[in-house]
Amino acid sequence: MAAAGARWNHVWVGTETGILKGSTVRQPRSGRHPALLCPQILMGCADKTVRYFSTEEGRFQGHKHCPGGEGTFRGLAQVDGTLITCVDSGIVRVWRNNDKEASSDPLLELSVGPGVCRMRQDPARPHVVATGGKENALKVWDLQGSEEPVFRAKNVRNDWLDLRVPIWDQDIQFLPESQKLVTCTGYHQVRVYDPASPQRRPVLEATYGEYPLTAMTLTPGGNSVIVGNTHGQLAEIDLRQGRLLGCLKGLAGSVRGLQCHPSKPLLASCGLDRVLRVHRIRNPRGLEHKVYLKSQLNCLLLSGRDDWEDQPQEPQEPKKAALQDTETDELWASLEAAAKRKLPDLEQTQGALQTRRRKKQRPGSTST
Amino acid sequence: MAKAGDKSGTKGKKGLKRKATAEEPQEAAVAEDGATESGVQPPKTAAFPPGFSISEIKNKQRRHLMFTRWKQQQRKEKLAIKKKLKKEREALGDKAPPKPIPKTIDNQRVHDETIVDPNDEEVAYDEATDEFASYFNRQTSPKILITTSDRPHGRTVRLCEQLSTVIPNSHVYYRRGLALKKIIPQCISRDFTDLIVINEDRKTPNGLILSHLPSGPTAHFKMSSVRLRKEIKRRGKDPTEHVPEIILNNFTTRLGHSVGRMFASLFPHNPQFIGRQVATFHNQRDYIFFRFHRYIFKSEKKVGIQELGPRFTLKLRSLQKGTFDSKYGEYEWVHKVCALFFEEPFISFQKYRMRRKLCTLSFECLYLMFLTSTSLKEPISDKVFGSDD
Numbered sequence: 001m002a003a004a005g006a007r008w009n010h011v012w013v014g015t016e017t018g019i020l021k022g023s024t025v026r027q028p029r030s031g032r033h034p035a036l037l038c039p040q041i042l043m044g045c046a047d048k049t050v051r052y053f054s055t056e057e058g059r060f061q062g063h064k065h066c067p068g069g070e071g072t073f074r075g076l077a078q079v080d081g082t083l084i085t086c087v088d089s090g091i092v093r094v095w096r097n098n099d100k101e102a103s104s105d106p107l108l109e110l111s112v113g114p115g116v117c118r119m120r121q122d123p124a125r126p127h128v129v130a131t132g133g134k135e136n137a138l139k140v141w142d143l144q145g146s147e148e149p150v151f152r153a154k155n156v157r158n159d160w161l162d163l164r165v166p167i168w169d170q171d172i173q174f175l176p177e178s179q180k181l182v183t184c185t186g187y188h189q190v191r192v193y194d195p196a197s198p199q200r201r202p203v204l205e206a207t208y209g210e211y212p213l214t215a216m217t218l219t220p221g222g223n224s225v226i227v228g229n230t231h232g233q234l235a236e237i238d239l240r241q242g243r244l245l246g247c248l249k250g251l252a253g254s255v256r257g258l259q260c261h262p263s264k265p266l267l268a269s270c271g272l273d274r275v276l277r278v279h280r281i282r283n284p285r286g287l288e289h290k291v292y293l294k295s296q297l298n299c300l301l302l303s304g305r306d307d308w309e310d311q312p313q314e315p316q317e318p319k320k321a322a323l324q325d326t327e328t329d330e331l332w333a334s335l336e337a338a339a340k341r342k343l344p345d346l347e348q349t350q351g352a353l354q355t356r357r358r359k360k361q362r363p364g365s366t367s368t
Numbered sequence: 369m370a371k372a373g374d375k376s377g378t379k380g381k382k383g384l385k386r387k388a389t390a391e392e393p394q395e396a397a398v399a400e401d402g403a404t405e406s407g408v409q410p411p412k413t414a415a416f417p418p419g420f421s422i423s424e425i426k427n428k429q430r431r432h433l434m435f436t437r438w439k440q441q442q443r444k445e446k447l448a449i450k451k452k453l454k455k456e457r458e459a460l461g462d463k464a465p466p467k468p469i470p471k472t473i474d475n476q477r478v479h480d481e482t483i484v485d486p487n488d489e490e491v492a493y494d495e496a497t498d499e500f501a502s503y504f505n506r507q508t509s510p511k512i513l514i515t516t517s518d519r520p521h522g523r524t525v526r527l528c529e530q531l532s533t534v535i536p537n538s539h540v541y542y543r544r545g546l547a548l549k550k551i552i553p554q555c556i557s558r559d560f561t562d563l564i565v566i567n568e569d570r571k572t573p574n575g576l577i578l579s580h581l582p583s584g585p586t587a588h589f590k591m592s593s594v595r596l597r598k599e600i601k602r603r604g605k606d607p608t609e610h611v612p613e614i615i616l617n618n619f620t621t622r623l624g625h626s627v628g629r630m631f632a633s634l635f636p637h638n639p640q641f642i643g644r645q646v647a648t649f650h651n652q653r654d655y656i657f658f659r660f661h662r663y664i665f666k667s668e669k670k671v672g673i674q675e676l677g678p679r680f681t682l683k684l685r686s687l688q689k690g691t692f693d694s695k696y697g698e699y700e701w702v703h704k705v706c707a708l709f710f711e712e713p714f715i716s717f718q719k720y721r722m723r724r725k726l727c728t729l730s731f732e733c734l735y736l737m738f739l740t741s742t743s744l745k746e747p748i749s750d751k752v753f754g755s756d757d
Binding site: 186210212214230232249252272273274295296 | 481704
């Protein structure tokens with residue numbers, strides 16, 4: 001991706017081989033003023049370093065070596081100028097974020113328990129993190145508080161054969177506007193916990209499929225979650241009733257990363273089948289875009305752009321980005337008309353516009 | 369009578385009209401009461417209600433008759449059109465436009481974006497760091513364990529034995545109720561690099577699980593068209609102990625690359641050309657055909673081949689990351705039946721029109737053409753996938 005075009009990327013994807021890729025989703029609509037973008041991306045690598053990537057400049061700015069504990073990073077968070085890391089063996093550390101290569105001692109160190117699969121920061125209260133993993137029950141920690149967890153979940157009752165139900169929390173999300181948490185497990189369960197209620201057991205439990213659920217994300221409404229499993233099946237589960245709302249087709253490999261757009265009904269998903277897909281969640285449910293990225297994708301991040309309809313800035317046509325008001329509607333309309341009239345050998349962008357439009361008109365192309 | 373029922377609303381097909389017009393005077397005489405004048409003719413287009421089709425006739429014999437008549441008419445029309453076209457072409461002579469190429473599935477294929485470009489550095493980096501890198505760097509040599517599903521029957525056992533003669537450095541073990549997940553750590557401790565499990569159903573082998581051992585991917589195939597040695601006609605003598613060469617055809621997409629590398633890593637790196645034996649994995653529309661031949665070059669252009677060894681067809685069902693763990697493992701690719709009509713085959717892509725001709729030939733002819741297209745000077749192993757030698 002060109003350095004100048006980096007800030008316009010919609011989705012950032014990290015691969016298994018350590019490459020960070022940015023991808024834009026092109027739509028030929030009118031240009032509008034872009035919202036504030038996230039200026040920096042933190043990338044945790046398997047060699048225990050956290051790299052800082054600047055979206056403005058389009059390159060890595062520095063890295064921080066975070067030793068201690070065994071295993072890969074399972075969670076990264078930033079609060080108040082400090083960096084929180086969590087590794088597989090359960091060591092959560094808070095580092096001073098001085099952006100330099102010199103590794104300092106951690107400010108705070110917690111041991112969460114072995115086999116951590118995910119550590120997630122509460123977006124509403126940045127000093128609160130939740131951890132969970134294989135045979136490691138969900139725990140909510142307040143980093144400013146004591147060394148003991150604020151909330152420690154209890155396992156569900158023994159099943160109908162009176163056997164202990166195993167625990168494998170694969171992904172955790174904090175529900176907005178409440179203290180509730182949602183987890184998805186490797187035993188294909190989706191559970192909702194409520195620390196405010198007296199019961200430590202899950203308030204709601206729903207199951208989906210027969211394969212481990214690997215990734216989860218909240219939908220914009222806040223009432224449902226979308227989960228993905230190791231077979232590439234994506235499902236939307238309602239959290240009020242615990243039932244399945246619908247499925248999304250297309251992925252052929254294990255789902256590694258899922259994220260919903262905060263306001264639009266769009267879902268970006270990436271997995272081991274090396275393809276980044278963007279689905280539309282409602283009216284109608286289906287595939288919007290599909291990008292083949294050549295390596296196995298591990299995690300993704302949507303950039304903080306509210307508008308997905310901007311014409312991305314092309315390095316060879318910078319003047320298009322300057323058009324920011326609604327008069328561009330007519331401009332784009334005239335350009336589209338011109339494109340249709342021209343012969344097939346068009347400029348590169350207009351050729352792309354044509355092909356995208358042609359692709360959309362094909363029937364049955366909603367999901368792949 | 370068949371003819372009597374003719375008028376009951378059959379559509380006015382041209383063929384029918386000929387008979388109808390002959391019969392109408394008689395029918396009219398019968399149907400119309402008191403109409404004795406032969407001059408009164410009902411209209412030529414008989415009273416068939418619109419939208420009536422032959423399939424609505426209840427009488428089977430009559431229906432069949434109508435249909436055959438219609439079909440004959442269609443064939444006549446088609447022949448007439450062909451003749452006309454031919455005449456026109458002859459009339460034009462040299463100026464005639466070139467003949468249009470018939471559409472085949474292979475012709476109509478949409479370009480698959482996952483096809484690997486040979487110069488792609490990202491894919492090269494990926495392959496240099498994946499689980500097969502140690503094989504392709506010549507650090508490990510393969511050692512295969514071949515086994516079956518529980519309590520196999522005769523055909524499967526014989527297939528395993530024949531496979532072990534084809535794949536050098538392989539060992540067959542009788543499977544007796546031991547879980548694969550328990551077998552795998554034992555194999556790893558005994559330095560096996562690959563595990564092949566042939567699954568059997570109703571006394572025939574129907575599945576193949578290929579697991580690369582230290583931590584490697586597991587591929588699950590559906591196996592069909594299994595032919596043991598004695599079922600192969602005009603076969604040569606049993607294969608010798610020489611290490612065969614390998615040919616991997618059409619593993620062009622990224623998924624195809626992974627699967628192709630899995631197959632390549634089953635065989636030792638140094639083929640012995642003295643043995644003149646070659647194992648071929650030919651992929652066509654996602655079906656992988658395995659053949660084992662012995663070749664001999666009679667001259668620069670002519671090659672004779674003898675098929676030895678077992679023959680079977682594989683189709684990939686899933687590729688799982690990590691060793692065999694069907695319940696909790698992560699899948700890199702799963703064959704989904706519902707998605708089939710959206711995407712074309714995943715493993716291969718054939719864009720050249722000429723290939724459609726090769727597809728219609730038998731496998732042997734294809735093979736011969738392939739072999740003769742290479743000169744004697746370059747060793748066959750250059751055609752081995754990836755040219756690792």
